[in-house]
Amino acid sequence: MTKSSRRLLGLLIFGALAGVWFYLASLLWRTSVPGNLKLPKVDMSALVGAGELHQAQHFTLISDLFALCGLFLPIIVLAVYAKYGHRFISESAAGPIGTGMLLAMLGLAIVWISMAVPGLAQLWWYRKHGIVSTGYVSWIFGSWLGLIPVFEQICLTILIVMGFARLLRDRWWLAAVPVFVGVLTLFVFITPYEIPLQQIYGHPQLKAAGGRIAKREGVAKIPMRVENVGTMTSAPNAFTTGLGPSRRVVLWDTILDGRFSESQLEVVVAHELGHQKHNHLWKDIGWYGLFVLPIAFFIARWTRRRGGMAVPLAVPLFLFLWFALQTAITPLNNAYSRRLEAEADWTALQATNDPQAAKSLFVNFVSTTSEDPNPPAWDVMLFGTHPSEEQRIAMVEAWQAQNGG
Amino acid sequence: MNEHPVTLHVMDDLRRSRLTVFFRPLLCIPHLIWIYLWGAVVGIVFILNWLVALIIGRPAKPFQRFNAAFLRYTTTVLSFLFLIANPFPGFTGEPGSYPIELEVPTTPEKQNRLKTFFRLFLVYPALAVAGALLYVTYFVTFLAWWAAMITGRMPRGFRDLGANAIRYIEQGYAFALLVTGSYPCASPYVGMALGMPVVAATPAAMEAPPAAVEAPAAAEQPAAPEAPEAPSET
Numbered sequence: 001m002t003k004s005s006r007r008l009l010g011l012l013i014f015g016a017l018a019g020v021w022f023y024l025a026s027l028l029w030r031t032s033v034p035g036n037l038k039l040p041k042v043d044m045s046a047l048v049g050a051g052e053l054h055q056a057q058h059f060t061l062i063s064d065l066f067a068l069c070g071l072f073l074p075i076i077v078l079a080v081y082a083k084y085g086h087r088f089i090s091e092s093a094a095g096p097i098g099t100g101m102l103l104a105m106l107g108l109a110i111v112w113i114s115m116a117v118p119g120l121a122q123l124w125w126y127r128k129h130g131i132v133s134t135g136y137v138s139w140i141f142g143s144w145l146g147l148i149p150v151f152e153q154i155c156l157t158i159l160i161v162m163g164f165a166r167l168l169r170d171r172w173w174l175a176a177v178p179v180f181v182g183v184l185t186l187f188v189f190i191t192p193y194e195i196p197l198q199q200i201y202g203h204p205q206l207k208a209a210g211g212r213i214a215k216r217e218g219v220a221k222i223p224m225r226v227e228n229v230g231t232m233t234s235a236p237n238a239f240t241t242g243l244g245p246s247r248r249v250v251l252w253d254t255i256l257d258g259r260f261s262e263s264q265l266e267v268v269v270a271h272e273l274g275h276q277k278h279n280h281l282w283k284d285i286g287w288y289g290l291f292v293l294p295i296a297f298f299i300a301r302w303t304r305r306r307g308g309m310a311v312p313l314a315v316p317l318f319l320f321l322w323f324a325l326q327t328a329i330t331p332l333n334n335a336y337s338r339r340l341e342a343e344a345d346w347t348a349l350q351a352t353n354d355p356q357a358a359k360s361l362f363v364n365f366v367s368t369t370s371e372d373p374n375p376p377a378w379d380v381m382l383f384g385t386h387p388s389e390e391q392r393i394a395m396v397e398a399w400q401a402q403n404g405g
Numbered sequence: 406m407n408e409h410p411v412t413l414h415v416m417d418d419l420r421r422s423r424l425t426v427f428f429r430p431l432l433c434i435p436h437l438i439w440i441y442l443w444g445a446v447v448g449i450v451f452i453l454n455w456l457v458a459l460i461i462g463r464p465a466k467p468f469q470r471f472n473a474a475f476l477r478y479t480t481t482v483l484s485f486l487f488l489i490a491n492p493f494p495g496f497t498g499e500p501g502s503y504p505i506e507l508e509v510p511t512t513p514e515k516q517n518r519l520k521t522f523f524r525l526f527l528v529y530p531a532l533a534v535a536g537a538l539l540y541v542t543y544f545v546t547f548l549a550w551w552a553a554m555i556t557g558r559m560p561r562g563f564r565d566l567g568a569n570a571i572r573y574i575e576q577g578y579a580f581a582l583l584v585t586g587s588y589p590c591a592s593p594y595v596g597m598a599l600g601m602p603v604v605a606a607t608p609a610a611m612e613a614p615p616a617a618v619e620a621p622a623a624a625e626q627p628a629a630p631e632a633p634e635a636p637s638e639t
Contacts, residue, residue: 098493
């Protein structure tokens, strides 16, 4: 086979694989929200008041500046670390993989140091607005201890990558990607057992509604639990986690503190059950697998100049590429996340048939979180994991128009 | 006399990296997970080894080597955790890989069956002392952490105190795991070799001039002469 025909064959294979990749991505991208849904314009100042709206916009703008810092500062720090991090090899008496783990942990430790000042400034901002009540010293100590799971994860990643790289050299990504996906699946499965969750006391109406909504959405009755975070924050939140028998709907105690009516809480529960109905956690895992594949492939190629991932010398560069590429796809990940959240909202509307409760819930979110209900496009792109409150309310109105509610 | 079958060799140069000192407990995470996993197997091996030792009068050689590697490994991890040494340790307990090294007999010795039968009861007082020493070490490490963060060096007294605690703890576990029949010795001068690598402790190497033996450490320790010579005179 000549060189040009080999290249042609390679291109054909690459093209076929890219086609499969896009097809799978398009499958995951699809949702049950009607494609022709027209969102009406919503006058948020009429709903939440001009003063509160202005305050929310101001709060979000400053919060976003800190968040931008949190997004890009680690990349800058890791870029510098990619150049000089190999000097820490002398601090290790371990073998290649152990040294790789040390370099990866030190890289993230330096990121933590660099993030201390912006982190404290953000804490000050949140404290000023009553969103968070954590003290400065507790925050420092807590975030230092927060490195434990971070270090565990990065050590596991390095173990997988370097372990396979020592066996398969530059083709480590072929074996590592399925393992990454498997590990993520395991983590999602065990998450409900790792979080200190408690039974919900009181709220008999909500509990009954939970069972009723689950039946209506066609999912098995999924236990509802509460997570106590009220000592740290006043922000309301709920989420769903777990797979199969470990599935849970989790409500923060801050959402059960009386600021939200029972009918609003029912919308929240219906939204979370909507995630389970449409297998969003499985879809998230699939989405991660789709993106981690090219990321790992490119890292395998780009770390060759440092001797490949079998040697610790490449670890600082790996760390930089790993975080930089993940940051680069953040807008796409957020867009995907917003689609799933919109589908969960739509499902909640179908299940509760109570657009007034949904609308008042989203208005209430603006007052309780101080978040801008209609943030600028760059904010949505970089940080918008959920549709904005304005979009959510617009969807409620569109649903009403379609269903006559 | 400073002879004990389980001897701790300290070849550390007292230099400390402030970055790794600051994050020291967190950097130990992969090691603590590995100790947990390896320790679970050691527990099973102990039961088998105990039965073997009761039957044939000495531990099985593969188990002896396995336990010896585990003790060497835990010594390096404890040394790293308690700032007794600077480098990040390896995961295999390989001999000669770390400035703080536990010399452990890899060939099983004949052991009294009665002492073997009651081993867990006999070791209990030593483990109680080891537990107390561990608390002392926590406190010393706390002080040493500040000293190392400020000066970039580990105070020699703190280092030696910590090393002695580790030496006693490891001797206790070596006795518990049937690696040796010798009970841990409370004297800080027994089973401790400051400034001497493991190879120097072998009979042939002991013939070498003291200056040559101590050379690696001497370069980093210009102050007062090391303490290990004192015990041999007492």
